[in-house]
Amino acid sequence: MNGFTVPQIFLNLIIAAKWTIILSLIAFVVGGIVGFLLMLMRIYPNKWIRGLSLIYIEFFQGTPLLLQLFLAFFGVSVVFGINFSPLVAATIALTAFTSSFLADIWRGSVEAIPKGQWEAASAMGFGYFQQLRLIILPQALKLSIAPTVGFLVQVIKGTSLASVIGFSEISRVAAEINNVTLNSLLVFSIAGLIYFIICYPLSTWSQRLEKQLIYKA
Numbered sequence: 001m002n003g004f005t006v007p008q009i010f011l012n013l014i015i016a017a018k019w020t021i022i023l024s025l026i027a028f029v030v031g032g033i034v035g036f037l038l039m040l041m042r043i044y045p046n047k048w049i050r051g052l053s054l055i056y057i058e059f060f061q062g063t064p065l066l067l068q069l070f071l072a073f074f075g076v077s078v079v080f081g082i083n084f085s086p087l088v089a090a091t092i093a094l095t096a097f098t099s100s101f102l103a104d105i106w107r108g109s110v111e112a113i114p115k116g117q118w119e120a121a122s123a124m125g126f127g128y129f130q131q132l133r134l135i136i137l138p139q140a141l142k143l144s145i146a147p148t149v150g151f152l153v154q155v156i157k158g159t160s161l162a163s164v165i166g167f168s169e170i171s172r173v174a175a176e177i178n179n180v181t182l183n184s185l186l187v188f189s190i191a192g193l194i195y196f197i198i199c200y201p202l203s204t205w206s207q208r209l210e211k212q213l214i215y216k217a
Contacts, residue, residue: 004181010190016173017194019087023169024156026091031098031155038103043110045128053103060100066161068093073165086167090159098155105151109144110136149206153199170194 004012041053060068073089076082084092113136121131163172174191178184 004177006186006190009177009181009187012173012177013170013191013194016168016170017198019167020156020159020169021198023087023090023094023159023162023167024152027094027098027159028152028155030091031095032102034095034099035102035106038099039106039110040132042103042107057100057103060096061104065093065097065158066164068097069161069165086162086165089165090162090167094155094158094162097158098151101151102148105147106140106144109140109147112143113139145209146206149202149209153202156199156202157195 038053038057041049042057044050069090072093073084073086076084076089110132117135117139118131121135126134159167159169160171162169163175166172170191174187178187181187
């Protein structure tokens, strides 16, 4: 098969999957931290703070991830003279993209908590951040698990776009192997299978964890 057997194709794509997972985890963890701060800004009573977070969220939700990858890889080098590696550029773009969506997911979960919960906490003498930490966020956590993990699956699949700036993840390695073997159906079917192997357990785990949290409530 032009230098590649089926086991060799599978092995090379599994190795590439390591970088897909690493990029996804970095983007999700750092994006989660930024997204949490953005969520706090979005629900904060001060309208200027809410406005700043809204601008950030609307920009990164309203522009394609592909464009954000180009801006991080090519745009920064042109404007600031800084040359990022494909990994760094992909991390920056995916982190910004991830944080904007997680902020909205978590904001929606917080706002789904009845206002009576806020009022009851206030009547007990809790300050704003005490209300959040002790009353609101524990309840919002249960509502946010499924959409959060569901979005993680989208982040994993979104890493495939990083191939356009030279990052060697599953899709790019699959394209390189396909250029040698000229067997598109086989190569990309194996790549799709690997994506499925990574993503399907996450969806199942999120549903199980959600049921456990509801049962313990």
